[in-house]
Amino acid sequence: MAEGWARHFFDHKFTIYSAGIETHGLNPNAVLVMSESGIDISTQKSQHIDEFEEMSLDLIVTVCGHAHENCPVLFQESPVIHRGFPDPPKLAADESDAERKLGHYRDVRDMIKSYVETQLIVDLESAIK
Numbered sequence: 001m002a003e004g005w006a007r008h009f010f011d012h013k014f015t016i017y018s019a020g021i022e023t024h025g026l027n028p029n030a031v032l033v034m035s036e037s038g039i040d041i042s043t044q045k046s047q048h049i050d051e052f053e054e055m056s057l058d059l060i061v062t063v064c065g066h067a068h069e070n071c072p073v074l075f076q077e078s079p080v081i082h083r084g085f086p087d088p089p090k091l092a093a094d095e096s097d098a099e100r101k102l103g104h105y106r107d108v109r110d111m112i113k114s115y116v117e118t119q120l121i122v123d124l125e126s127a128i129k
Helices: 002-010 028-036 065-069 088-092 098-118 120-128
Strands: 060-062 080-082
Touching: 002 098, 002 120, 028 088, 028 098, 080 120, 088 098, 098 120
Parallel strands: 060 080
Antiparallel strands: none
């Protein structure tokens, strides 16, 4: 979801990549709730950070605590911005009602949108200086 919002707001300014320390594929609930906001993430793919080890990255933004705590050593030279968000699959895991499950995804979607739209550029400018 973070990649989708970043592309929506900043694709004209930055080259945006998304990767994790684990790959799980696209979550259909994330695809659905992003489409409700007019953002199509269905063509995004779950990539492992190792796919980028030969690249020089200007900045890394982590959005979950697990990635922030375990960011690979190979990217230590890149500035890192961390802004953690709850993990929607974990939040929704105990829900039996489909609409309540989606509610967790919507909540996190909206948190990420708010951050990317209003604060991320400020954090980027600070990190790059």
